[in-house]
Amino acid sequence: MEATAPRRPLVRLENVSKHFGEGEARVDALRGVGLAVHPGEVVGLLGPSGSGKTTLLNVIGCILEPSGGRITLDGETVYDGRWLRADLRRLRLEKIGFIFQFHNLLPFLDSTDNVAVVLDLAGFGAGEARRRAVELLEYLEVGHRRYAFPASLSGGEAQRVAIARALANRPRIILADEPTAALDSARAAVVMDLLRRLAAEQQTAILAVTHDEKIYDRFDRIFHLRDGLLEQEQVMTHPRRKP
Amino acid sequence: MNLAYRDIRHHFGRFLLTCLGLSLLLGVVLSMIGIYRGLVADALTLVRSPAVDVWVVESGTRGPFAEASRIPGDTREAIARLHGVVAAGAVTYQSVETRHRGTKLRLQVVGYEPGRPGGPDRIVAGRPIVRSHYELIADRRAGLVPGDRLRLGRNLFTVVGLTENQVSSGGDPVVYITLPDSQELQFELAPAAARREVARGAGPASTDTVNAVILRVVPNMPPERVAAAVRRWRQLAAMTQSEQEEILTRSVVEKARRQIGLFTTLLLTVSAVIIALIIYTMTMDKLREIATLKLIGAPDRTIVGLILQQALAMGVIGFGFGALLITAVKDHFPRRVLLQPEDGLALGMAVILVCVLASGLGVRLALRVDPAAALRG
Numbered sequence A: 001m002e003a004t005a006p007r008r009p010l011v012r013l014e015n016v017s018k019h020f021g022e023g024e025a026r027v028d029a030l031r032g033v034g035l036a037v038h039p040g041e042v043v044g045l046l047g048p049s050g051s052g053k054t055t056l057l058n059v060i061g062c063i064l065e066p067s068g069g070r071i072t073l074d075g076e077t078v079y080d081g082r083w084l085r086a087d088l089r090r091l092r093l094e095k096i097g098f099i100f101q102f103h104n105l106l107p108f109l110d111s112t113d114n115v116a117v118v119l120d121l122a123g124f125g126a127g128e129a130r131r132r133a134v135e136l137l138e139y140l141e142v143g144h145r146r147y148a149f150p151a152s153l154s155g156g157e158a159q160r161v162a163i164a165r166a167l168a169n170r171p172r173i174i175l176a177d178e179p180t181a182a183l184d185s186a187r188a189a190v191v192m193d194l195l196r197r198l199a200a201e202q203q204t205a206i207l208a209v210t211h212d213e214k215i216y217d218r219f220d221r222i223f224h225l226r227d228g229l230l231e232q233e234q235v236m237t238h239p240r241r242k243p
Numbered sequence B: 001m002n003l004a005y006r007d008i009r010h011h012f013g014r015f016l017l018t019c020l021g022l023s024l025l026l027g028v029v030l031s032m033i034g035i036y037r038g039l040v041a042d043a044l045t046l047v048r049s050p051a052v053d054v055w056v057v058e059s060g061t062r063g064p065f066a067e068a069s070r071i072p073g074d075t076r077e078a079i080a081r082l083h084g085v086v087a088a089g090a091v092t093y094q095s096v097e098t099r100h101r102g103t104k105l106r107l108q109v110v111g112y113e114p115g116r117p118g119g120p121d122r123i124v125a126g127r128p129i130v131r132s133h134y135e136l137i138a139d140r141r142a143g144l145v146p147g148d149r150l151r152l153g154r155n156l157f158t159v160v161g162l163t164e165n166q167v168s169s170g171g172d173p174v175v176y177i178t179l180p181d182s183q184e185l186q187f188e189l190a191p192a193a194a195r196r197e198v199a200r201g202a203g204p205a206s207t208d209t210v211n212a213v214i215l216r217v218v219p220n221m222p223p224e225r226v227a228a229a230v231r232r233w234r235q236l237a238a239m240t241q242s243e244q245e246e247i248l249t250r251s252v253v254e255k256a257r258r259q260i261g262l263f264t265t266l267l268l269t270v271s272a273v274i275i276a277l278i279i280y281t282m283t284m285d286k287l288r289e290i291a292t293l294k295l296i297g298a299p300d301r302t303i304v305g306l307i308l309q310q311a312l313a314m315g316v317i318g319f320g321f322g323a324l325l326i327t328a329v330k331d332h333f334p335r336r337v338l339l340q341p342e343d344g345l346a347l348g349m350a351v352i353l354v355c356v357l358a359s360g361l362g363v364r365l366a367l368r369v370d371p372a373a374a375l376r377g
Helices: A053-060 A088-095 A111-121 A126-139 A155-167 A185-202 A213-218 B003-010 B012-048 B075-080 B179-187 B191-199 B223-230 B241-252 B254-284 B287-295 B300-332 B341-367 B371-375
Strands: A011-020 A027-037 A042-046 A068-073 A076-080 A096-099 A173-177 A205-209 A221-226 A229-235 B054-058 B085-100 B103-112 B135-139 B149-152 B155-163 B174-178 B212-217 B236-240
Touching: A011 A053, A027 A053, A027 A205, A027 A229, A042 A053, A042 A185, A042 A213, A053 A068, A053 A173, A053 A205, A053 B371, A088 A096, A096 A155, A111 A126, A111 A155, A126 A155, A155 A173, A155 A185, A173 A185, A185 A205, A185 A213, B003 B012, B003 B300, B012 B241, B012 B254, B012 B300, B012 B341, B054 B223, B054 B241, B075 B085, B075 B212, B085 B149, B085 B179, B103 B149, B103 B179, B135 B149, B149 B174, B155 B174, B155 B179, B174 B179, B212 B223, B223 B236, B236 B241, B241 B254, B254 B287, B254 B300, B254 B341, B287 B300, B287 B341, B287 B371, B300 B341
Parallel strands: A042 A205, A042 A221, A096 A173, A173 A205, B103 B174, B135 B155
Antiparallel strands: A011 A027, A011 A068, A068 A076, A221 A229, B054 B212, B054 B236, B085 B103, B085 B212, B135 B174, B149 B155
C-alpha cells in the first residue's frame, strides 16, 4: 500500500504573539497564536472589532513584526524571533497576494495595467506582463473591461480585477481583508466561489478576514479570534465545502 | 511600466494646469534675469558705442556717467597730439525732457564731432549728420522717424537718421547732435539769465566746454600707457575703456543690479517652496496608492522614481513653457529684456536641482508610508 505524504502547510504560525506598548499601556494583540493553512484551503478568520484579526493578517503578510513566535510561509521560515529575510517586500511579491476590502486598485492604471504592475515589479517584460494580465482578466470574466479605469468599474468588477492582481504572480498564499464587505450578497457569493475555485485549481492557501455571515459556508475552516487568542476552530461540513 | 507617466496621463488636465502655473512663476524669474542683463547691456551700450580705448575727464571725477565732468573744449586738440593716439573726439552727455506729438519724451543727448569718435556706431535708417547744426540722429525707441522735428532747448532739430538699441543706463533713448549744438543746449544760458550775468559784470559765459574727450590708440599700444601720459596734466583724469565699464556696472547700476538680483533670489526661493508644496501635495494625494504599491512588493526605487519623475517633468515642462512665454513677450517690456542662452541653461539647471531637492519632502513622506495603511478602510 502506497503511503500518502502529509501535506505541508503553506502558512504555519507557532506561538506567535504581538503586543503594542509596554508596562500599563501594554496591549496584547496576539497571544500564542498557532495556525496552519494547507494548499487548497480557504480559511476564515472571524472575531469582533479589536480582537486582533487585522494584526494577524499583517503579521502573516510580513507587514508587522511579531513580538515572538515562529512564522513559516511556503516551507520557508521567515520569522523566528527576528525577520530572517531582509527583503520582505520581495517576499510579499513572490509568495503573497493581497485582496482588500475596497479593492485598492491604482486609479491611474486601467484594469490590465493594474494586474500587469505586479508582473512588471516581478521582472516580466511589458508585453508578457500585459498578455498574462489579460489572460487573468479573461479567466475572472472581466476581460471585456480590460481598458476600463477603476473609477468606471462596478464593485464586483473592481474586486475581480483586484483578485486578478492578487493572483498575477501566482502566489502560494492569498490574504484577504473583508473581500466581500463592499459587495451585495449575490456578488459576494460569486467572489467567494471564485476564490474557492482558485484555491482548488492552483493549490493556493487563502486566509480571509470577514464579518460577512452569508459567506461562512464558503470556508473550509473558520477560526475565531477573541482578545488576541485563537479560540476556536470550526470545520465546515457544508456540502459546498469541496467544490 | 512607468507609473509617473501613467499618473500624469490620467490626471493630464490637472498636471498641465500645475505646469502652466509654475511656468508663469519661472517666466517671471527668467524675465527678472533678462531685465538685469538688459540693464547692464543698456548701461554699457553708451560707453561701448564710440569704440574707444581711453576716457579723459575732469580731474578728481569719474565722469562723465558716474559724476559730472567739465573740461575745456580745446583739450581734445592737446591730447590728440600725444604719442600713440590715433583719434580723439570731444563729447557731451546730458538728459533732456521734451515733448513730441503731445507726449513727454525723455532723451539722453550725446553731442559729438562728426568724423571723430563719439558718434553712433551704426545707422539703421536715414543718414548721418552732415550739417553742423540742428540735425539729429535718434534711437528707434524714441518713436521718432526721419523727417520728424523735435525741440531741444530753444532750437528745433530735424531727425535725419535712426540707430538701434542705443539707450542710457536709465533706459532713455539716445539722440546724437553735433557738439556745438549740444554745448549750446547744455551750457548756454537763457537770454534773461545771460543779461543778468552781464549786468553783474561776469561777462558772457564760455560754452566751449565738453564732458569728456575720448581716444583711440594705435594697435598694440597699451591704453594704460596713454592714460598715464594724460594723467600728467593735473587738471585731467584718464581711465581706460575697461575701467569706465567697471565704473558703470559697479557704481551706476550697482543698486539696481543688487535690487534685481535680490528679487530674483526671492522669486527662486518662492518657486522652490511652491514646487516643494506641489510635489508634497501630489504625494499626499497618493498615499493610499503608495501603501498599496509597497504592500504588493514595489521596492523603494519604484516609489521614489514615481515622485521624482513627476517632479522633474513638472519642472522641465514648467520651465519650457515659461521660457517660451517670456521669449514671446519680451519685446513688449518697457525696458530691454536680454535673454541669454547661458542664463536659460543656468536657470534650467537650478529648476532641476530645486525639483530634486523639493521632491525630497514628498519622497520622505512616501518612504514613511506604512504598507498596512492599504488594509485600513
